[in-house]
Structures are given as C-alpha cells and as structure tokens.
Amino acid sequence: xxxxxxxxxxxxxxxxxxxxxxxxxxxxxxxxxxxxxxxxxxxxxxxxxxxxxxxxxxxxxxxxxxxxxxxxxxxxxxxxxxxxxxxxxxxxxxxxxxxxxxxxxxxxxxxxxxxxxxxxxxxxxxxxxxxxxxxxxxxxxxxxxxxxxxxxxxxxxxxxxxxxxxxxxxxxxxxxxxxxxxxxxxxxxxxxxxxxxxxxxxxxxxxxxxxxxxxxxxxxxxxxxxxxxxxxxxxxxxxxxxxxxxxxxxxxxxxxxxxxxxxxxxxxxxxxxxxxxxxxxxxxxxxxxxxxxxxxxx
Numbered sequence: 299x300x301x302x303x304x305x306x307x308x309x310x311x312x313x314x315x316x317x318x319x320x321x322x323x324x325x326x327x328x329x330x331x332x333x334x335x336x337x338x339x340x341x342x343x344x345x346x347x348x349x350x351x352x353x354x355x356x357x358x359x360x361x362x363x364x365x366x367x368x369x370x371x372x373x374x375x376x377x378x379x380x381x382x383x384x385x386x387x388x389x390x391x392x393x394x395x396x397x398x399x400x401x402x403x404x405x406x407x408x409x410x411x412x413x414x415x416x417x418x419x420x421x422x423x424x425x426x427x428x429x430x431x432x433x434x435x436x437x438x439x440x441x442x443x444x445x446x447x448x449x450x451x452x453x454x455x456x457x458x459x460x461x462x463x464x465x466x467x468x469x470x471x472x473x474x475x476x477x478x479x480x481x482x483x484x485x486x487x488x489x490x491x492x493x494x495x496x497x498x499x500x501x502x503x504x505x506x507x508x509x510x511x512x513x514x515x516x517x518x519x520x521x522x523x524x525x526x527x528x529x530x531x532x533x534x535x536x537x538x539x540x541x542x543x544x545x546x547x548x549x550x551x552x553x554x555x556x557x558x559x560x561x562x563x564x565x566x567x568x569x570x571x572x573x574x575x576x577x578x579x580x581x582x583x584x585x586x587x588x589x590x591x592x593x594x595x596x
Contacts, residue, residue: 299311299312299340299341299342299573299576299577300551300576300577302501302555302556302557302558303501304344304380304382304422304452304475304476304501304558305422305452305472305473305475305476305501307380307421307452308343308378309343309344309380309558310341310342310343310344310558310573310576311551311558311576312342312547312551312558312559312560312561312572312573312575312576313342313343313344313345313346313382313503313558313559313560313561314333314334314337314342314344314345314346314560314561314562314563314569314572315346315505315560315561315562315563316334316345316346316347316351316361316364316365316562317346317347317348317351317361317562318562318563318564319333319334319351319361319364319564320351320352320353320360320361320364321351321352321353322353322354322393323564324564325564325565327364329564329565329566330364330368330564331364331367331368331371332566333563333564333565333566333568333569334364334365334368334369334372335368335371335372335566336566336567336569336570337563337569337570337573338372338374338376338379339374339570340569340570340573340574341573341576342569342573343378343379343380344379344380344382344558344560345365345379345380345381345382346382346383346478346503346505346560347361347362347365347381347382347383347384348361348362348383348384348385348387348426349362349383349384349385349387349407349410349411349414350384350387350388350389350395350426352389353389354389354390354391354392354393354394355389355390355391356389358388358407358410359410359411359414362383362411362414362415363414365381365415366414366415366416369381370416380421380422381415381417381420381421381422382421382422382423382424382454382476382503383411383415383420383422383423383424384423384424384425384426384456384478385403385404385407385408385411385423385424385425385426386398386399386403386404386407386425386426386427386429386437387426387427397426397427397428397429397430398429399425399427399428399429399431399432399434399436399437400429400432400436400437401432401436401437401439401440401443402440404425404437404440404441404444405440405443405444408420408423408440408444408449408450409449411423412449419448419449419450419451420449420450420451421450421451421452422450422451422452422453422454422475422476423441423444423449423450423452423453423454424453424454424455424456424476424478425437425438425441425453425454425455425456426456426457427456427457428455428457428458428462434462434465434466435465435469438455438465438466438469438470439469441453441466441470442469442470442473445470445473452473452475452476453466453470453473453474453475454474454475454476454477454478454501454503455474455476455477455478456477456478456479456505457478457479457480458477458479458491459491460490460491460494463477463491463494463495463498463500464494467498467500474500475500475501476500476501476502476503477491477495477500477501477502477503478502478503478504478505478560479491479492479502479503479504479505480504480505480506480509481502481504481505481507481550482504482506482507482508482509482510482511482546482550483509483510483511483528483531483546483549483588483591484509484510484511484528485506485509485510486592488504492504492553492554492557493554495554495556496554496555496556496557499556500556501556501557501558502554502556502557502558503558503559503560504550504557504559504560505560506562507546507547507550507559507560507561508543508546508547508561508562510527510528511528511531511542511543511546528542528591529591530587530588530590530591531545531546531549531588531591533587534580534584534587534588538578540574540578541571543561543571543572543575544571544572544574544575544578545575545578545580545588546575547559547561547572547575547576547578548575548578548579548580549580549585549588549589551575551576552579552580552585559572559575
C-alpha cells in the first residue's frame with residue numbers, strides 16, 4: 299500500500315467510501331462489517347462516511363454507526379485509521395437529498411456524528427454541500443468554530459468550485475485539508491478544482507471515482523471487456539492482467555500526488571481489488587491513452 303497525506307496525517311492512497319453499506323440495496327450487517335474489515339486488512343486507513351448515509355426517512359447516522367461498530371469489532375490496530383464524515387445533507391422519506399448549511403444545524407450535526415462515532419474528536423469533518431440559501435462563509439464559519447472547540451481535528455469541503463475552495467482556505471487556513479468532488483472517467487467537470495487542490499496542497503478525494511467503468515463493458519454488443527464507452531481502460535486492464543477498476547483508480551492517482559480516491563464497496567472482494575490500485579503504476583503511454591478516452595469517444 300502506498301500512502302498520501304491529509305493535512306499532517308498519512309493515509310492510504312486509496313480509501314473506502316462506505317455509503318453503499320447503508321443506502322438502498324445495502325448488504326446485510328455481516329457482509330457490511332466484513333467489507334470494512336477487508337479494507338482494513340488491505341491497508342486502507344481512510345474511511346469516508348456521512349450522517350446522511352441512511353435509508354430514506356430513517357434516523358441520521360446509520361453509516362456512521364456501522365463504521366464505528368466495524369472498527370470496534372476489528373481485531374487489529376485501528377489507531378492510524380482516519381474516519382472522515384460529513385454534515386449538511388439529509389435524506390427525507392421521498393428518497394431525495396436535502397441541503398442545510400445553517401451553522402446551527404451543522405454544529406448540531408457534528409455533535410451527533412461525534413457521539414455516533416464514539417470519539418473524542420472527529421478526525422475529518424466535511425461540509426457536505428454548499429447551501430444556496432446560506433452564505434458559504436457562514437457554513438464554513440461553523441467548521442472553524444468546531445475546530446476551535448476541539449470537536450473536529452481537521453476540516454474539509456465537498457461539492458465546491460474554485461472560488462469556494464479559496465474562500466474556505468481564507469477562513470480556515472491550513473486547517474482546511476481536503477476537497478471532495480465528483481471525478482471519474484465519466485465525469486471530469488472538477489478538473490480545475492483537482493488542479494487547484496494540487497497547487498494548494500489539499501487532498502482531493504474523488505467521490506464516485508469508478509463512474510462509467512463498471513457499466514462500460516456492457517455497452518458494446520459483444521459484451522466483452524473493451525467493447526464499451528471506456529474501452530481504453532478495459533484494454534489497459536487486459537494488458538496488465540488487472541481489473542478495469544484498478545486501472546481507473548491508478549489513473550486517478552497519477553493525476554496529482556494529492557488525489558486520494560474513495561471508491562465505494564459493498565463486498566470484501568471489491569474493496570480488496572480497489573486497494574490493489576495503490577500499487578499499480580501506469581506508464582506515460584498508458585496514461586495518455588486513458589486521458590484521451592472521453593465519454594462516448596476514444
């Protein structure tokens with residue numbers, strides 16, 4: 299396992315996005331715990347969760363409680379594991395997603411996460427999404443207050459643009475350590491934010507990093523690897539004798555030394571495969587082929 303940094307902490311170059319363990323279609327508890335334990339066994343030391351990762355209309359925190367139980371039940375040392383959680387979103391009974399960036403709500407949400415995770419201070423607390431009804435600076439100000447109170451150790455933001463990243467940096471200084479935006483072969487809208495994070499030394503945590511890859515092999519009529527929209531990823535995988543998912547994550551890692559993908563998983567074998575991408579180094583020719591592969595193109 300290779301390592302990267304979040305603030306002053308060393309974490310695995312590939313993390314685990316725990317969301318699939320708690321939403322619709324989630325595995326039973328035994329398999330969910332086994333998935334987290336498989337991640338830890340593979341050297342993964344960054345676990346990403348959120349208070350809103352729960353079934354629609356249910357009480358917040360299903361995923362946080364699950365992660366806490368998994369860590370408590372693990373037989374090995376977990377002192378170097380960074381649990382990153384988020385606040386500011388909700389999941390009402392209709393199955394949608396709400397956004398609430400009010401500082402009072404964020405502080406209450408962080409208190410709830412703190413209790414569910416069973417820690418003295420949350421390792422990394424992230425604003426889940428800017429609320430268009432609340433000035434962004436006020437939401438980030440809540441993170442600053444939580445830092446000052448010692449309830450969170452590090453702060454991050456998610457689903458933000460370059461201007462918001464710079465604004466949060468001005469408010470939080472070097473206590474802002476990460477940005478979590480969507481980025482994958484299928485969705486590359488945050489390329490500028492990825493580059494800005496590399497410039498500022500902020501960890502960039504791509505969510506849904508495997509977007510397009512898992513489905514692309516089924517797009518072509520032959521249903522063979524390489525037949526879909528992202529054939530280059532399948533072709534490189536076949537040449538290397540690894541999965542297309544590993545190639546995708548290795549491609550992301552090559553984007554910048556600050557990139558730390560957090561692929562989701564709901565089975566132990568899936569996260570074991572993803573963790574293996576940390577040790578897969580692609581050459582310049584392979585990376586050029588993958589960079590050229592866009593949605594619907596080659």
